[in-house]
Amino acid sequence: MSPQDAAQPLMGSTVPPIQAVNDFVVKFANVNGSGSASANQLFAKAILRMGIPVTPRNIFPSNIQGLPTWYEMRISDKGHMGAREGVDLMVAMNPQTWDEDVKSIRPGGYLFYDNTKPLPASKFRADITVVGMPLTSFTNAAYAVPRERQLFKNIIYVGALSALINIDPKVIEDLLAEQFRGRDKLIAANHKALHMGRDYALAHLPCPLGLQLAASDKVGDRIFIDGNAAAALGALYGGATVCAWYPITPSSSLAEAFTRYCERYRKDKETGKKRYAIVQAEDELASIGMVIGAGWNGARAFTATSGPGISLMSEFIGLSYFAEIPAVIFDVQRSGPSTGMPTRTQQSDIKICAYASHGDTKHPLLLPEDPNECFQFGALSMDLADRLQTTVFVVLDLEIGMNERLTAPLQWDDSRKLDRGKVMTSDELQAGKVFGRYLDVDGDAIPYRTYPGTHPTKGGYFTRGTSRDEFARYTEAGDAYQRNMERLLKKWDTAKTLMPKAVRTDAAAPTKLGVIYYGSTSPAIPEALELIAEQTGASLNQLRLRAFPFGPEVEEFVDAHDTIFVVEQNRDAQMRMLLINELECNPKKLVRVLHYNGAPITAEFIARGIAAHINPTPVREAAE
């Protein structure tokens, strides 16, 4: 087979082709269920092994097979990990989405496609470089078995691309060898396919393209892991023993990772018995009920869910608040409301997590920005839930939870003790210590609890969601009820001292402009600030929220600035609402920058939104 066979020749671009080294975006357009995922992942890992930071994003449909799926890779030696607008190299493997895929290429960019079947010229663009390879016919010629054709086609295009953008084939070979360790035949077959693709490209395609990779040292000791897995590890290290869950995208992989890690790390070496219990409940009402039952009984327990699950758990969350029972909920957010866009990201459960349930309630939130913090907060949440005796939320989103990210290696201090909060022991009871389940003895509004079964005659108490007095006795007396509600407010003040502090980063020069953000918006911020500085000359101080309720540092930041941009991935500026409610600050100074179409927020978007406000030329509004 020669390039002449190709239905569409290589086409040059009418604008100068983009020239970039270690700084571009490659996007694969595939059909889900076609096995492309592992090939694409291999591609990303190879780049990482070359020491070049890469940030992949999986964009998949809410179905199992046959619909469009994309894998977008941001390659950035500078370390920019946020999503970026536009594609430099589009690997268009899905005819269904051809038009929009071609459209998304930047002027001067590149299109790689399978030209086995001819396409009319109108299907292309003049301002891009088109690279056609007769992938299907080439693969079919080499393989007879349909299953092999499907599998190796993916490796072949990886091979071709490795030649086009200069990936070290040795690295890919090594990765394949690791992946299929022990299955030498498979390794050899994969290596062969890889080189077939590579050789074809070297012989027939314009290698190298203007987009080039060069070995680098910017990855450092960082690891590559998704937030859900890291959070699960955090829960494990935090001592969680009970996980009750109900499958829901994008949170299922958190419980599944916990299952895997428990299998590995938490079995009794001698008996093989499990020091954990994972129950797939019948729904979210049951999963949170189990978590609360386990927490009541002294085990560390959690569930993982997404928006619809939080809605269903609302009644139980109120019970946990009012009866003061530890529980941890990992909410991996997706686009709401209702079923919404189940496979798209958003930060739109902030409001419900903070205030879930009827009556006067508030709940602490932890807001990790990346897998490393997912791990940290996963472990911390267990301590906080026991310490505060309430539901603690760890709020991730699909963007963090389901995508692998370069992140600082996970660390654990072996001298760290799990903080089990205030638990009165049998000895203390025996020694005559006064036990009032809802009695504030230490002035921090956190009372002692006992585990069921602790002592034959002391420390037993009755837990209920109804009003009771300091000694857990049922009462409908208004004053006892009110005392208790006031203590819960005071406990909220204690919580403020225990939550992770917001992280402040000041601009080089003093400024009265600030930006507040949290969670998965984080990686886009530094780049956005660079863009803003370029476009407007302005610089901003930054505050990254890591928790709710806010500590005094947040109030200080708000007080210290005249205009603060609150960047969020929801429509209703939910975190801004919490800031105003809790800090009593004037809404006028908090400017919304809102992105909520389900795609991850980009630096460009943030920059546009902020720049338009600083320098109000007729640019599109941030919220649009």
Add this chain to the structure above:
Amino acid sequence: MSPQDAAQPLMGSTVPPIQAVNDFVVKFANVNGSGSASANQLFAKAILRMGIPVTPRNIFPSNIQGLPTWYEMRISDKGHMGAREGVDLMVAMNPQTWDEDVKSIRPGGYLFYDNTKPLPASKFRADITVVGMPLTSFTNAAYAVPRERQLFKNIIYVGALSALINIDPKVIEDLLAEQFRGRDKLIAANHKALHMGRDYALAHLPCPLGLQLAASDKVGDRIFIDGNAAAALGALYGGATVCAWYPITPSSSLAEAFTRYCERYRKDKETGKKRYAIVQAEDELASIGMVIGAGWNGARAFTATSGPGISLMSEFIGLSYFAEIPAVIFDVQRSGPSTGMPTRTQQSDIKICAYASHGDTKHPLLLPEDPNECFQFGALSMDLADRLQTTVFVVLDLEIGMNERLTAPLQWDDSRKLDRGKVMTSDELQAGKVFGRYLDVDGDAIPYRTYPGTHPTKGGYFTRGTSRDEFARYTEAGDAYQRNMERLLKKWDTAKTLMPKAVRTDAAAPTKLGVIYYGSTSPAIPEALELIAEQTGASLNQLRLRAFPFGPEVEEFVDAHDTIFVVEQNRDAQMRMLLINELECNPKKLVRVLHYNGAPITAEFIARGIAAHINPTPVREAAE
């Protein structure tokens, strides 16, 4: 039997006994399940028939039999209908609560009790007038059958009290005759018991007391009805045909009243068949599901519930918001969080009703102040739900819902047409009118819908909680999703124009002080403002909220005042939060006045809270 038999003689007061005509508080302390409720109600109705406004409140436990219950009656010729602190005449029939009951009497007040069994002097107070009557021995002497003893004891004390405070016995006789119409023997027996008690009092007790009733004309044409019944009637007049509910205090009587009224007004005269369906669902998830199913299919449907039910309905409420399906929820609030105090009042579901569900959501609320408005808003809610194609909440509370109140007569304009919102008909479809289920054709962001089964080939569409385009076709395209979310925001603006306006009442003189309140706080406000004027000389402009989202009149009011007191019956100042969020006003000028111990708010409490702020002498803080 003579007064000498009484174990405790009449005791005079060390302070001058209170002297009052048509302006005092009588409170009955009983045991629930003892049949006292109807006697107490008879008492209240008799006073009303004398033309004197009376406002009774039932304070009952969360159990069925044997626990304390109170019936408190505010008698006020001036028409004050809010709860008042302190009791003028305590009818202490429950030994369990004796101490607190005696304590609650104002100095100079009166205690009426059963002195069949002697009580030590320490059980009384010197600063009150004690009136003992050997009720039990007196009744037992007159009746042999235990059931009769229990029943008639209640009528006997009503008789005695009628003499003590001067109720016209004829009025009570008439009421008894109405109540037992057609059962002459029972009427005679009741009349006899009434006069036995009355005669005893006239002969042996210090009739009349300083508290006196005198026939008046202050009741006017007002009717006496509880909010739940009025709301049910409103739903009936609003054309509701489907009611799906799950029992929960204090909302059950709303569904039960709807059942009664439908039986009476909504059966096909000829066939006796029902033009309504009432289903007691298995839980709140099912009841709201049924309401949404019925609403989708073009019937007007509602459910009635309380806080825990709203929590459970959260997921479905989000579906209604996003898929745009009409539904009405009557939330009769009780004290939260969790099971809380199920038989105590509170306004603490404001937050969850306004924002229920995950994702970006907001829901319209109607906030009736009394039964008359319960009726109006009950009917209006059906129109609004159809017009806005979303869940509309009518937010009552136990105080309004479960207590009978004097209220303006219910009115209906026969020329009024039910507003069924935008429904495209078979003829319009046939005529070729474009139908896009989520297409904003009129610029008000409200699209047309069709009822299922309308037309053989046109107008069919698929309803879902997932993202879709203007023609209801499933899509995961971010721009289509975002367009839809923006339209929903615009629809929110349309809602602002349709909701009932807040009611403003200005003080005689211009002032920069304002008070905002809503719902069951309403009757205490005029009296509170009188007290404030007395205590501080200040006068305030008032704004009574009747709905969320707020109209421009609310913003104007906030802008026009320097300090605004927001009076609410919850801990977290939930309505204040909505005001700040929606109006973007500076929190500093909105001062919280919060009452949340489960009892209804009093004018004195409000006055203390506001006066302390206006004139900051060391008075207790409002929130305490």
Add this chain to the structure above:
Amino acid sequence: MTYLPKPKLAHPELQKNDLGYTRRDYEGSISTLCAGCGHDSISAAIIRACYELSLPPHRIAKLSGIGCSSKTPTYFLGNSHGFNSVHGRMPSVLTGANLANRELIYLGVSGDGDSASIGFGQFSHSIRRGVNMTYIVENNGVYGLTKGQFSATADRGAKNKRGVENMDEAIDMVGIAIQLGATYVARSFSGDKNQLVPLIKGALQHNGAAFIDTISPCVMFNNHEGSTKSYDYVREHNEAVNFMDVVTGREEITVDYEPGTTEIVRQHNGGLLKLRKLANDYDVTDRVAAMNFLETRKARGEIVTGLLYVDPDAEDLHGYLETAEKPFNALTDEELVPGAAALAKLNASLR
């Protein structure tokens, strides 16, 4: 990823049913399920059943929960109103819809996760109430859409793709439906259209709560060795108690069957169920016997299919509630609002 409407080519030669509709008129958008998914066969069976019964497509309301199975209403009856509600709650939505307009035909489609796990309560209570509906569970023993976790109908001891065993007792939806008072109960297999289509037709004609448990293999996550819901396993263990034919009112019955082998059941609305008995002495109208038969055979590892129980004179929720014939959504203001005079009278009684 917008769903593609199926190209409606003019097929002048397509056969028309009594109402003049062709098979095409009962189709929906192109399925986005996996190739080979059992659910697609059920959609096809629904299309055929509705076509053969000559039901006006727009008079059918199709409702579902969430899951691969619950997506299928998009893929049939494209002119009908559909409602893809929330997970596990189709039964309540359907009940409400049914109350609003008793004249439509209600078809509920759900999955085993949707109806036996999260939705077990709603499933059960809708059956107890006798809601007039055809309730089809597309039963694959797993959660397809969330990638293969066990559902509550997975058998104890069944293995998932990674070899992990399910340890919870399975819910037998048919057993539960009969216990809770469903008045038409069947089990079938998506791989057996000849059995399934008439069962759906009978259900659509039934007045009351009709339930069909349809085993419908998930080729992606539950079609392997060790699964008890795979095509192979079900084919091997399938024991049909009868084979049914639905005869619409118009056709005449000529009773030429051997006695004892064929049973004719006349449903409330006149439709006839013609049952060829495969298991001796199985009486489809004997509830207690049916339950005992099912339990006995289940204990032996058999998957009993066919029409398992029917009460031809069943009552439905509207019957129990004694509602008027006219759909609520068509009642006029006059029929709904008692008016000012009634209110004045009421006011008078409240003084």
Add this chain to the structure above:
Amino acid sequence: MTYLPKPKLAHPELQKNDLGYTRRDYEGSISTLCAGCGHDSISAAIIRACYELSLPPHRIAKLSGIGCSSKTPTYFLGNSHGFNSVHGRMPSVLTGANLANRELIYLGVSGDGDSASIGFGQFSHSIRRGVNMTYIVENNGVYGLTKGQFSATADRGAKNKRGVENMDEAIDMVGIAIQLGATYVARSFSGDKNQLVPLIKGALQHNGAAFIDTISPCVMFNNHEGSTKSYDYVREHNEAVNFMDVVTGREEITVDYEPGTTEIVRQHNGGLLKLRKLANDYDVTDRVAAMNFLETRKARGEIVTGLLYVDPDAEDLHGYLETAEKPFNALTDEELVPGAAALAKLNASLR
């Protein structure tokens, strides 16, 4: 309205059980239920069962939902930890508690509204999982606490106090429990302490999901003519299949019973159930037969009581999950945290 603790007078003459506890040590606060409420008799039976089994009171965890029945855990076992959770969700809370510490004894108390209406899903799924518990439903056919509405166990045709008939099919909790794999299933009557106490004792000793449906008349709202849950009705229709005695491990069994009339079942933990048969040929270990018997008798209007089914070798959830013996809430940091070294290794594998 603070609950009054029951006055603990010194009764030196009170009998002590094997552990040295008196009956008083198993009591709770004074009941606030209506005088004559069946639920109070069940509380008394629980107290007696625990006393007679010499269970250390503080090693029992008692959990409930919401309702009059769910209030009762306050009225017994005052030294035990109790949890009055939310309506219908006791089963999940109990399951979680059980996972956290397998060494305690779990007693779940619920109502028919709590378990058959709102909680039917959780009831069913906790049974399916084989949670080791004694699950008692105090079944009065109504919602007592919300004033007498029908619950899902009210029989079709039963009348409420105002004469309105229930039209929904009743849920037979016992039938469902057996179908869903409960391994100890009984029905009893709050008015028959002699039958009830041993059934509770057997359940407390059972390893697995033990369920007791206890008919418990509501004197306030469901004890009238026309009710099928009134004292009179139940007394008239009660058909006991057997009478049970529980013999604790320590006692010797001297088999001097007539064969065929008495059956001895040895449970997993050594406890013996001595069953005097009242219905001929009723085999309590035959699941399918038990179900058929129950359905047949139910159709005749009988309320079958007694021990209805038991699998003496049942497995429980911990067995299925293969969890370690040590309670999770007692695991040390060392047993829980893999440590820094493991993490370093893991990091290395993620590059």
